[in-house]
Amino acid sequence: MTMRQVKDDIPGTVLFDSRMARRGYALNKMCYSFNDAANRQAFLADEDAYCAKYGLNAEQREAIRSRNVLQLLAAGGNAYYLAKFAGIFGLDMQDIGAQQTGMTKDEFKAKLLAAGKD
């Protein structure tokens, strides 16, 4: 999978632009559906069927299966819609931040606290 950097090259960042929007449409549409509690239940009841209904490609299906945020982003996922997928599992933003940065949750929280120190 190729992670395109923006022209200004912001480290560790891929802007959600036309390319990502086109790549991730099915995945994001599925995640958007999780606004509805009944849809979250349907996903949990039969994950394969739910992903098939939204037409996820193999990369997206594997990223959903692995619950791996960086893979989900690479497959075209948008952070705002992916947050609804993470919500199904009760993950908070420190869980997600830790997973993406390869830190423990405590390490990630310490990094945030450190940003507030002069």
Next chain:
Amino acid sequence: MATIVGSVTTSHVPAIGGAIARKVQQEPYWKPFFDGFGPVRQWLADVRPDTVVLFYNDHGLNFFLDKMPTFAIGAAPEYRNADEGWGIPQVPPFRGDEELSWHLVEALVADEFDPVVCQEMLVDHAFTLPMALLWPDQQWPVKVVPICINTVLFPLPSAARCYRLGQSVGRAVQRWQSDAKVLVLGTGGLSHQLEGERAGYINKEFDRKFMDSLTRDPVWATQFSINELVKQVGTQGIELLNWLAARGALTGSVRERHRNYHIPISNTASGLMLLENR
């Protein structure tokens, strides 16, 4: 004629809703954030606005990528929220100020801003939490007009464009045939980034400069491109566009009445400013 009494700009992190629901506002983690709102509530009790125009960004509750407006304005009699996918606590519905909504629609289109007009619109945490921070009893004493700015799908409107949107709203409110006192809210930011290897990014120095600029030199941030701003404040820190729009709506003599800044709330550098407009 209507008057704009001032602006409140504040972060809108979803975890604030959880903290309110669990009543942990005075726990050490949350106290520096929630205590910042005391002076704002006192000012609101004195000034007693009638209507709030609120600039915010939807996080995939009302808008999906099938139809993504750069700017959208609510023109509904009532606005509700929803659980947003992770079960954020619900708040009572908000009464829409339909008269002001339609006045703004007329004025914005005449001014060559062309917002999507929504007679039905769900409002998410970026709308509900700032309202709950200003009026903790959630018995909303104001009517509302939501104005939504796209921060989801790039390209985003430039900082200069968002500032001018705010100016257009400000001029229109001043022409509105009403005795209403109007408060402007801008929500989101300050620096934070949720996704990618750069998750957890915070830039205190830039946030401070930005807050200072809103009082002294409000067009300062409009010199930057969207990509430059994302580089400085993170992919979600770009929500400062809502702050710029709110500031743009203050067309009179502006005085800073209060500010608070605290790191971190969740993954975010939280900011709060109250500017009075005379």
